[in-house]
Amino acid sequence: MKYICLGYLDVTQWATLSDDQQGAMIDECFAYDELLKKNGHWVGGEGLQGPDTATTLRYRNGKVSITDGPYVETKEMLGGLLIIEARDRIHAIQLMSNHPGVKMGPWEIRPVEDLTEMIRASERRRGTR
Numbered sequence: 001m002k003y004i005c006l007g008y009l010d011v012t013q014w015a016t017l018s019d020d021q022q023g024a025m026i027d028e029c030f031a032y033d034e035l036l037k038k039n040g041h042w043v044g045g046e047g048l049q050g051p052d053t054a055t056t057l058r059y060r061n062g063k064v065s066i067t068d069g070p071y072v073e074t075k076e077m078l079g080g081l082l083i084i085e086a087r088d089r090i091h092a093i094q095l096m097s098n099h100p101g102v103k104m105g106p107w108e109i110r111p112v113e114d115l116t117e118m119i120r121a122s123e124r125r126r127g128t129r
Contacts, residue, residue, distance in 0.1 A: 002043055002085055002112035003092040008105040009079040028100035036084060041095055043083035051077045076105050083112070 014022065036042040056067045079101075086092035089111065096107050123129035 004110050005082040006108040007079050007101050008076040010105040041084045045082035047080040
């Protein structure tokens with residue numbers, strides 16, 4: 001089963017680290033990612049640029065409004081996401097509990113929803129299938 005793992009960075013804590021400490025943490029994270037790949041648990045992952053590059057879309061009163069910046073103000077910013085393959089929720093938790101990034105902020109782990117039937121039903125309704 002696939003799991004999306006959202007990694008948050010405590011920016012206050014990160015700022016207290018020296019450049020060498022930050023580099024060492026990044027290296028630890030990438031080394032663990034390589035282990036996930038080697039063991040067949042890595043599906044994909046991406047780092048995200050800072051929240052100052054975000055654009056938030058909201059639908060209100062029949063229109064889409066566009067706001068610069070993230071949806072919420074917080075001391076923790078969404079830093080990236082991983083997609084892993086795990087046997088079950090417990091296994092996903094075990095895999096991510098060993099990720100060095102958990103030292104720098106929380107990780108949210110969610111199972112991927114299989115949308116196959118929903119997509120097929122939509123295709124039938126839209127006459128595209």
